[in-house]
Amino acid sequence: MGVVPTKAKGKPSTRVGLTREQIITRALALMDDNGASWLTMRRLAEDLGVSAPTLYWHFRDRQELIDAAIDAALSAINDVPDLSGDWRQDVTTFMAHMRSDLTAHPCVTDLMRDRYPASAERMSRRALDIFDAMGMSPADTAGSARLMIWRVLGFATLENNIRTGTAYHEATGTNVYRVASTQAAPKTTDAQRALGTLDLDALFAYDVELFITGIAGLHQHG
Amino acid sequence: MGVVPTKAKGKPSTRVGLTREQIITRALALMDDNGASWLTMRRLAEDLGVSAPTLYWHFRDRQELIDAAIDAALSAINDVPDLSGDWRQDVTTFMAHMRSDLTAHPCVTDLMRDRYPASAERMSRRALDIFDAMGMSPADTAGSARLMIWRVLGFATLENNIRTGTAYHEATGTNVYRVASTQAAPKTTDAQRALGTLDLDALFAYDVELFITGIAGLHQHG
DNA sequence: ACCTGAACACCGTTCAAGT
């Protein structure tokens, strides 16, 4: 394996030895850099040094390629560590893991849009244990898991759009953004001024805190 | 006004009297029914009984039409009632209002995707008052407002995808869904079984409760 | 088995031309 058979003169039908994995990897990289809608079959093929119809030998259609890219980008999401016994710890870990997986490839939340609910459901199953271990009712366990997933998914979607989009500018730090004032309205309040900056890490930490405090309050867990 | 000048023989360049508003209304309706990506300039034009280039007299390009559609669908969002003095009440009202606005046109969360952060930011300004009135610091006020908005936005995005998509089936009630089991894995736990049903109204109510309880716990508001 | 060019039905958009 790994043998590249450089065969014919070089022009027509030369074997390139393209694999599904290579195509997916390149597709993900290009979408992360240029946005999901930028990538067309023709552009991807050109980047791979191949003609467009070639891709249809490896994938049935564009959607199958996209689905494979989503799966590849989300494959690491199953490596969530085992429960620690401290549910606050477990919630924090799960949410942090999920966020970092979803933001590792900024294009993935965009790609998932059509498959949103199904993808979210798949992740929910892995979250049930945390709330089950707290002694919640089955309905509350399912609801809590679902909401935890939905929240991280929503956060990561916004976050990815912010980091790759044009609505925010001037990243003053790693995850701190200056918010472009779309309205010409003068910012009078201090809170309005505070809206002008966006620290994604701090905001996520606050979201996690809010969730944990909410769960603790509603289910009487000191 | 309102006079339709039926002029020439009927074939070429007959004035139709098309307005921006008519185009936007029709575009929204078609997208709600068939999905955002279904709508093309040509299909919209055909539906309006007009040729495709005509739309480019009323709108600079497709994106301007989309932006106008978003604005139209979100215009009602400013009608959030005044503060009641009870912050729990105000949070509940705001979130409920925002959710119903975002779900009134199922296509709107899809359309907002590119404009996600900017749209969310616009709404945040209207939410600041609630937490400001609680005596929060400017930073906490901004963070709380932002997270409240993000949460409803994320919830409505999932919800709209669920209601119009194919991942869930068998709506057994108005907002209760049977979740298609994508995995063939047997559902052993009660919680896993509970995941098989999805009551959107109850889940949203739980999310609101969670948020309010979290805010109350973190900011010592009995 | 793997890759090609040509072709099909689309798409957004431009433009000269009609009334």
Added chain:
DNA sequence: ACCTGAACACCGTTCAAGT
């Protein structure tokens, strides 16, 4: 001012054909 058909550069996808 408002609308048209023709045309341009794209797009996903199919298909017969090459090695």
